[in-house]
Amino acid sequence: MKIIALYSMKGGVGKTASAVNISYLAARDGRRSLLVDLDPQGSSSFYFRVRPGGGHGTKTLLKGGKKISKNIRETDFENLDILPADISYRNLDLILDGTEKREKVLQKNLSAFKKEYDYIFLDCPPNITLVSENIFHASDIILVPFIPTTLSWLTYDKLLAFFREIEMKRRKLFPFFSMVERRKKLHREMIEILPAEKKRFLKSMIPYSSDVERMGLERAPLPATHPASPATRAFEHLWREVKEID
Amino acid sequence: MNKMNTNGPRILLFKKEHDKNMAERVAPESYTVKWFQTESSKLMFWDTFDGLVKKAGFSLYSNNRIFTLRPRQGEEGEWVVSLRGEPGRPLKATDFPEGSFRKKLAAIISVRAVMPSPEILRESSAFSILNTDGKTIARALWMVIYPDGRKNPRTAMVLQPLRGYAGELQKYANRLPRAEAHATVEEMLKSLLPATEAVYHSRPRLSFDVNAGMAPALRHILETQFHVMLQNEQGVLEDWDTEFLHDYRVAGRRMRSALSLIKPILHPGIKQELVLALKKLGRYTGPVRDLDVYLLARRDFEKMLPGEFAGRGFDLFFRRLALDRKKRFRELKAFMTSQEYARVKETWRDGLKSWQKHLINNPALEEMAAALLKKHFRKLIKAGGKLSRSSADERFHDLRIEAKKLRYLLEFFSSLYREDIIRDAIRRLKMFQDNLGAFNDYSVQIDMLEKFLGTAEKKKDQEQVKTLSALIAVCHREKEKLKKEYAGLYKAFADEKNQLLYHQLFGGNL
Numbered sequence: 001m002k003i004i005a006l007y008s009m010k011g012g013v014g015k016t017a018s019a020v021n022i023s024y025l026a027a028r029d030g031r032r033s034l035l036v037d038l039d040p041q042g043s044s045s046f047y048f049r050v051r052p053g054g055g056h057g058t059k060t061l062l063k064g065g066k067k068i069s070k071n072i073r074e075t076d077f078e079n080l081d082i083l084p085a086d087i088s089y090r091n092l093d094l095i096l097d098g099t100e101k102r103e104k105v106l107q108k109n110l111s112a113f114k115k116e117y118d119y120i121f122l123d124c125p126p127n128i129t130l131v132s133e134n135i136f137h138a139s140d141i142i143l144v145p146f147i148p149t150t151l152s153w154l155t156y157d158k159l160l161a162f163f164r165e166i167e168m169k170r171r172k173l174f175p176f177f178s179m180v181e182r183r184k185k186l187h188r189e190m191i192e193i194l195p196a197e198k199k200r201f202l203k204s205m206i207p208y209s210s211d212v213e214r215m216g217l218e219r220a221p222l223p224a225t226h227p228a229s230p231a232t233r234a235f236e237h238l239w240r241e242v243k244e245i246d
Numbered sequence: 247m248n249k250m251n252t253n254g255p256r257i258l259l260f261k262k263e264h265d266k267n268m269a270e271r272v273a274p275e276s277y278t279v280k281w282f283q284t285e286s287s288k289l290m291f292w293d294t295f296d297g298l299v300k301k302a303g304f305s306l307y308s309n310n311r312i313f314t315l316r317p318r319q320g321e322e323g324e325w326v327v328s329l330r331g332e333p334g335r336p337l338k339a340t341d342f343p344e345g346s347f348r349k350k351l352a353a354i355i356s357v358r359a360v361m362p363s364p365e366i367l368r369e370s371s372a373f374s375i376l377n378t379d380g381k382t383i384a385r386a387l388w389m390v391i392y393p394d395g396r397k398n399p400r401t402a403m404v405l406q407p408l409r410g411y412a413g414e415l416q417k418y419a420n421r422l423p424r425a426e427a428h429a430t431v432e433e434m435l436k437s438l439l440p441a442t443e444a445v446y447h448s449r450p451r452l453s454f455d456v457n458a459g460m461a462p463a464l465r466h467i468l469e470t471q472f473h474v475m476l477q478n479e480q481g482v483l484e485d486w487d488t489e490f491l492h493d494y495r496v497a498g499r500r501m502r503s504a505l506s507l508i509k510p511i512l513h514p515g516i517k518q519e520l521v522l523a524l525k526k527l528g529r530y531t532g533p534v535r536d537l538d539v540y541l542l543a544r545r546d547f548e549k550m551l552p553g554e555f556a557g558r559g560f561d562l563f564f565r566r567l568a569l570d571r572k573k574r575f576r577e578l579k580a581f582m583t584s585q586e587y588a589r590v591k592e593t594w595r596d597g598l599k600s601w602q603k604h605l606i607n608n609p610a611l612e613e614m615a616a617a618l619l620k621k622h623f624r625k626l627i628k629a630g631g632k633l634s635r636s637s638a639d640e641r642f643h644d645l646r647i648e649a650k651k652l653r654y655l656l657e658f659f660s661s662l663y664r665e666d667i668i669r670d671a672i673r674r675l676k677m678f679q680d681n682l683g684a685f686n687d688y689s690v691q692i693d694m695l696e697k698f699l700g701t702a703e704k705k706k707d708q709e710q711v712k713t714l715s716a717l718i719a720v721c722h723r724e725k726e727k728l729k730k731e732y733a734g735l736y737k738a739f740a741d742e743k744n745q746l747l748y749h750q751l752f753g754g755n756l
C-alpha cells in the first residue's frame with residue numbers, strides 16, 4: 001500500500017481536483033483505492049456526492065481501525081472508496097496535541113488498511129499544523145500542486161524550510177504545475193526557470209481548464225464525464241508519472 | 247418489513263407478481279432509479295435421485311453448458327466447468343472433463359448420476375438506486391422468473407448496498423411489498439421448482455373403493471407397482487443411476503409379495519405364471535444390485551478397515567467388483583432388450599387386463615386387510631420373541647422376511663387407516679427392520695467375500711487374501727454387534743404400546 005498526499009500550504013491550487021481525479025484513475029487501473037478527505041470543508045466528498053460525517057466521529061481518525069472502517073463509503077466507481085470529511089476535523093489539531101506520539105497518529109491508523117487498499121490518497125487542508133505534520137509522516141509521496149507564480153515559489157520555499165526544521169525527508173515532495181495558463185507570460189517564464197532551480201518537478205502539468213471548473217456542477221471525476229478533455233489527458237499523464245515513483 | 251441486518255445482498259422473492267415500475271414507485275421521494283440492460287438466461291439444477299448434492303450442502307446448476315458447483319451460503323469455494331454436448335440427460339462425474347470440478351463432484355455423488363430439473367427461465371434487469379444527492383446507494387437486480395415454461399412468472403429483487411449505505415437502503419427496503427428473503431439467488435430459484443415428489447413416487451399412496459372388495463384392490467396394488475417398474479425402466483437400461491435399479495427391483499418384490507400374501511383371490515395358474523415372470527427378472531437384476539450395494543459402500547469399508555488393509559489389495563478388489571458389475575450389467579441389459587423380457591411384461595399386462603377372468607374369490611376389503619395385518623403382526627411378535635443373541639443367522643433372516651411382509655401390507659393398505667397412526671406403526675416397524683436388514687446385508691457380503699477369498703487363495707494372491715480376510719472379519723464383527731442390539735430393539739417393538747396400537751387399528755384380540 002502506498003499513501004499519496006495532495007498537499008500545499010496555499011489554498012485553491014488544485015489539491016482537491018487532483019486528488020479526486022487521480023484517485024479515480026488509480027481505481028480505473030484496477031487498484032483498490034481509498035480517498036481520505038481530510039479537509040473539514042469536504043470538497044472531495046462533495047465531488048463524489050457523499051455527505052460529510054456529522055461530527056459524531058470526532059475521533060474517527062484518531063481511533064483508527066474499526067472506527068475508520070465504519071465510516072468508509074463506496075463511491076459510484078469500482079475500486080474507489082472514500083472516507084468522507086468530518087466537520088470535527090476542525091478540532092483535530094487540539095485533540096492531537098494531547099496525544100502521545102502526536103505527529104504519527106495518522107500514520108499508525110492508516111496502516112490498518114495495508115491489506116485492504118493498494119493506494120490511499122489524502123486530500124489535505126491548506127495550512128501547516130500538527131495535522132500536516134501527521135500527513136507528512138504518513139505519506140510515501142507528497143504531491144504539491146504549484147501554480148506557476150512567484151508567490152507560489154515563496155510558499156514552496158517555506159515548505160522546504162519547514163521540512164528541514166522537522167527533519168522530514170524532502171525527497172517525498174513532488175511539486176507539479178497546476179492551473180497552467182500558457183498565454184500568461186509569467187506562467188511561461190516560471191515553467192522555464194523553476195524545474196532547473198528545483199530539480200524535483202514532475203513533468204506533468206495540469207492546464208487551466210473550464211472542464212475542471214465544471215466538475216463542481218457534474219459532481220464526478222473528470223475522466224468519467226469528459227474522457228477526451230485535455231485536462232483529463234493531463235491528469236492521466238500525471239497519474240502515469242506518479243505511479244512510476246518508487 | 248424487510249430487515250437489512252448485514253451488508254450482504256438482500257434477495258427478495260415477492261409474494262405477488264409486480265411490474266418493473268414498482269421498483270421506482272416505492273422509492274422515497276427525490277430518490278431515483280436508473281435502469282441498465284436486461285439479460286435472460288436459462289438455468290437447470292442438478293441432483294441425484296435422492297438429493298445427494300443437496301444433502302452434502304451443495305448446489306449444482308447449469309446455465310447453458312456452464313456448470314457451477316457451489317457450497318451453501320457462507321462457505322468458501324466454487325467449481326465451474328463447461329461441458330461439450332447437450333446436458334439434457336443424467337450425468338455422472340465421469341461425464342465431466344477431468345479436473346477439480348469433477349473431483350469435487352465425485353466426492354459428493356461417487357458413482358451416481360445427477361439429473362436435471364425443469365428449465366427455469368430468468369430475465370434480469372440491472373438497476374441502481376440513487377439518493378437525494380444523486381449518489382448511488384445500491385446496485386440491484388429486477389428479476390422475472392419463469393419456473394415452469396411461460397406460465398406463472400414470479401418477481402424478485404436483489405439489493406446490494408454500497409459500502410456505508412446499508413442504513414439508507416433500509417429506508418427503501420422498508421417500502422417494498424411483502425417478500426420472502428433468501429440466502430442466495432440459487433436457493434431462491436430452487437425453491438420455485440415443482441416438488442420432485444409430485445412427479446415420481448416409489449410408494450404411491452393407494453386409494454380403494456372400500457365396497458368393491460379385495461379383488462379390485464389387489465389389482466390396483468399390482469398395477470401401481472407395475473407402473474413404478476416401468477417408470478424406472480429407462481433409468482435402469484441407460485444405467486443413469488443405481489437408484490433406478492433399486493426402485494425397479496423393490497417394485498417387483500412388492501408385486502410378488504402382494505400376490506403371495508393376499509390370497510386366495512386369483513386362480514393359482516395365473517398366479518404362478520405372474521410370479522415366475524418376476525422371478526426370471528430377478529435372476530438378472532439381483533447380481534447387479536448386490537454389486538451396487540458393495541460399490542456404494544466402498545467408503546464405509548475403507549473407514550472400517552485398519553489403514554494397512556485399505557491399500558492396493560483393497561483397490562484391486564474394488565476394481566474387480568466394478569469389472570464384474572460391468573459384465574453383469576451387460577447381461578441384464580441384454581435380457582431387458584430381449585424378446586424374453588418383452589414376454590415378461592406381456593404376461594403382466596395381459597394378466598392385469600384379463601383380471602376378471604382369473605378371479606376365484608373377492609372377500610370384503612377392510613375385513614381381510616385387518617385380518618392380514620393382525621396375522622402378520624402376531625407372527626412377527628411370536629417369531630421375534632424366540633430369537634436371542636445366540637440364535638442361528640438363518641433365524642434372523644427368516645424374521646427379516648416376516649418383517650418385510652408386514653411392512654408391505656402396512657404400506658399397501660395404509661389409506662384404510664388414520665394417517666398419523668399408520669405412520670407411527672410404520673416408523674416403529676422400520677426401526678426394528680433396520681437392524682434385521684443390516685444384519686442381512688453383512689451376511690450377504692460375507693458370502694460374497696468368501697467366494698472371492700476362495701479364488702484369491704487359489705491364485706495365491708496374498709494381498710487380496712489379506713484384504714478380503716480383513717473385510718470378512720469386519721463384517722462378522724458388525725454382525726455380532728447387531729445381534730447384540732437385537733434384544734433391545736425387539737423389546738421396543740413388541741412393547742405394550744405397540745400391541746395396543748395394532749389392536750386399535752385392526753381390532754380383535756392379539
Ligand SMILES: Nc1ncnc2c1ncn2[C@@H]1O[C@H](COP(=O)(O)OP(=O)(O)OP(=O)(O)O)[C@@H](O)[C@H]1O
Binds near residue numbers: 012015016124
Ligand atoms: N486545472 C484547473 N483549471 C481550472 N480550474 C481549476 C483547476 N483546478 C482547480 N480548479 C478550480 O479551482 C478551485 C480550487 O481548486 P481545488 O479545490 O482543487 O483546490 P484546492 O487546493 O483543493 O483548494 P482548497 O485549498 O480550498 O482545498 C476550484 O473551484 C476548482 O474548480
Ligand SMILES: [Mg+2]
Binds near residue numbers: 124
Ligand atoms: Mg481542497
